[in-house]
Amino acid sequence: MRKLSFDSKFEIIRFSVAILIALLLSFIIILLVSDTPFLALQKLYLGPIENLRRFGNVIELAITLSFAGLSIAIIFSSNEFNLASEGAFYASGAVAAMFVLSNSLPAIISPFLSILLGGVVGAVIVTIPAVLKKKWGASELVSSLMLNFIVLYFARYFINNVFKDPSAGYNATYLLPETAKLSKIVSGTRIHSGLIILIVTVIACVLFMEKTKWGFELTQVGRNRQFAKYVGINTSAIVIMSQVLGGFIAGVGGAVETLGMYTRFQWQSLPGYGFDGVIVAILAKNKPRYVPIAAFFLAYIRIGADKMATSTDVTSEMIAIIQGIIIMLVAATAFLSNTRQKMLVKEVRNNG
């Protein structure tokens, strides 16, 4: 085995400490607020593996979070903070639903085309802030956040007017045709064939980032743009490419979620998956190969929190605290920086 570099060694320590602190804090808070603290803790940490259906929920959520995490990880690799993946998730879900409702293509072809279309929609949406920045220097963070709302209300108009099912009793589209839906692949759960699409996407992303010229160039652009320019990389093309790609993945994720999990398209507000993607990407250090692990971890504690909320007097918002602490500690580069500095000084002096 390759010897771990100084940075990897330190990152492992930092992650473990962050998670430990978060778990410890959740433990203390639950002890303080709950009448049945031990039941609450049991539900929180063991609830997701109580039965197959619950564990299925974890996997279902992890699929969606993985798509979101991959999207953000690829975008953030270029050091651009474009958050339009959120809007891309919503719009591509809506477009995928509208597409399968407006034609009667046979099974397999219908979801395939629908997901592809979702991907294209996502790519277009996420590219808008990228182009605005390239052309006019508009901050991609601000324009992407604003764009999310434009996308939401634009798509919702069609959902609530053109494709609305009056007999549904609430704002939702007509029932999605069975031929269009992603099949369930594990009985007793709602785990759908989107899992296979995800596995393919993860492999593609890992290969892209680690084995292709473009992934290599993207990594260098993100690490030092000055260096990238000097060695002759077309930095602006690479930056745009990463956002097109990230948008496409978010779009595929939105379409897969719609076709895999719902009978109708019924989102009335932004689903929040784009922002969850940021959490996943931060935990995975923007590396596609770690995204599924991070997504699974996040899905696990969220389903655990749901279970805890339904069985005890602790609400599921509790999980927001745990999540918040972990993210804060992992993202805060200054956390444990004194320890790191001490380790480093020792290492530098040892090596002369």
Added chain:
Amino acid sequence: MKDILRMENINKIYPNGVIANNNVNFSLREGEIHALVGENGAGKSTLMKILFGIEKPTDGKIFYQDEELTIDSPLDAIKYGFGMVHQHFMLVESMSVAENIVLGSEPGSSWNLDSSIQEAQAKEIIDKYHFQINVKEKISDLSIGLRQKVEILKALFKGAKILILDEPTAVLTPQETVELFEQLRILKAQGHTIIFISHKLTEIKEICDRITIMRDATNVGVYDVESVTKEEISDLMVGKSMDWNIHKTPAISGDTLLEVKDLTVLNEANIPTLKHVSFKLHRSTILGVVGIEGNGQKELVDSITGLTKADSGEILFKNELINSMSVNDIRSLGLAHIPGDRMERGIAADSSIEENMFATYTNDNKLVNKNFLKTKEINKWSNNLISEFHVKASSSNVPIKMLSGGNIQKVIVAREFTSNCDCIIANQPTRGIDIGAAKFIHKKLVELRDKNAAVLLLSADLSEIKSLSDSLLVIYNGQFVAYFEDASKVSEEELGKYMLGIEKQTELEIKRCER
């Protein structure tokens, strides 16, 4: 005179492992103008950042008037009476001179800012130090020279007794520089102590009392400015001349490979940093360009390599106009470049040695198959380069930032020299690295020349550039001021005079480099 400030045994190791200050001692006497010089990366900025509370030292002590200080932030530094005028001004452009001067310590009620009190107080400090400036004017309407005065006033208003000026004349015209110096003399007369960071030795000789010289993160000497010559200072900055002992045969000049015609480059303030420069570079020769840093070398290199666009003039490489070509296209034509700013541009610090080596090879069929990396080949190739170029590292997967400066430079050289280039722009190729690595790089440069390539060598190290170059150009203030057909026939003393702008050859003599 007694020391007013002492920094003792300052050490600073940055989070990326770079040792920026290594047991540095620095002291100031009350009421002096003290020059701090050293090449980029010598550690002088780090030392000043520590004094001003921007960086924390790894260890070391700071005494002010014999009292030990802990400086955790610039606010502490200001409280103790230190002021810093940064090279890039920290002013609010949309506000007036008075508002900028009092910013952060506005007089009067916190609820109701009274501009007349602000203006009166600003006026008071302006008059006290005999500045000429209108307090009501907006910063955005001021010239660079006046903005700098506002920066100085800002520090004085906050009660600065010790002023740190970071390359204050770099952005000024000669007339503005004269004015600044008058102002500094007034400040000195009123008892202020000034730290003057600069590369311009002429100016240091003119205005400073003492000088501290830094090299490779250490203090290499403190002198009375009167008692050292500019040449001695520059020797200390770049490291005492060593016997390079380069074996090379006389050059047999070949075809013209690179031709620069009437090249002009402007900086952000639209001041020309390179003025109508022309020369030709022939195959099988090493052409040296020598000068004190900041006289247009960076602009020359950047415009040839495609990193900046020239404002006027032509650059021909292999008879092709490359002015507006991309860096990648210029590189593919056969141009390699060792950058002067090794850490900022030469490498991606977080990437491994292998990634840093491979970065210019993404179009190489031996290592990349239809855009897919041949990881095994790349690994083998990079490990071969490591042994061929004697890089001290256990494997090519080590992050490059863990290496020493000399080994980082070897990685850069390995990348650039093996790329089948005909022309190498080598900017400070051996700065701040150990003798062994430097000699190795010299040998490689001569080898390339003998294989019919052309080398444009830029260096501030006189003995290096003299012994390595076949012919030699001297650059001063954005122009060539001398050309020597045979670099070995010119003395360092003579070069020094041209580098410092004391002497200049005739137009006709300089024009020989365009043949």
